[in-house]
Amino acid sequence: MNETNTIQVQAVTKSFGKKVVLKDINLDIKQGSIYGFIGPSGAGKTTLIKLIVGMDFPDEGSVHLLGEKMPNLNILQKIGYMAQSDALYEALTGKENLMFFASLFKLDKTEKQKRITYAAQLVKLTADLNKRVSAYSGGMKRRLSLAIALIQNPKILILDEPTVGIDPELRLSIWNELLRLKNEEGKTIIVTTHVMDEAVKCDYIAMVRDGSFIASGTPRQLKEQYNVNSLDEVFLGAGRKVQ
């Protein structure tokens, strides 16, 4: 398998009990692109992300990252994952959290220090690094989680609603950095979002509803296909088509 096919999802199906949460999902994500999953609450976005990261198994089908079948512990160093709920050590400071997560990866001392400084600056937490996380606001915790996802300089970033609870100015600067990481460093990024103005910044979008992709393509292709001017209208149009 070629490394340019960074993420491949083939005919994936997943159920919880009798509820089918993902139905025959196929994805082929090339290196150096941003892929967005957009869709209403309960559509199956987080479940799909967990299968891609290797936190759960599909019932049918397969997931490959960088040519390796998932789940696979050997490539964890290459994946930065930010979950929807923050998994932080509240009794530790922001810096201690970053140091802890950095120590899980193979980084030498200088590199570790450099990455902590970079990640903290990116999410504008440098001035608050010595405060305990229990004193952080919700938005600060999201920002720290994002910094942790970036700590080992992974090739692949998988971010579940990374900008929820973050103010518009910082959201913009985080998106600018995601675009830079893609353009200059060739990172491959998956994000989930409810926000159309973020979806527009993705190279490809999959609109997810009831466990299926109801539409997918570049933002431009989708608007042309539905002959509309906004992704909101594409989503409404695609939803109507499947009803």
Ligand SMILES: Nc1ncnc2c1ncn2[C@@H]1O[C@H](COP(=O)(O)OP(=O)(O)OP(=O)(O)O)[C@@H](O)[C@H]1O
């Ligand atoms: N571990 C689980 N056990 C049972 N049902 C689950 C489990 N995880 C998810 N589900 C169900 O699967 C469906 C899809 O959930 P999922 O979290 O993937 O949606 P989502 O699109 O990420 O929603 P949101 O935007 O609210 O995060 C929901 O109906 C949810 O209740």
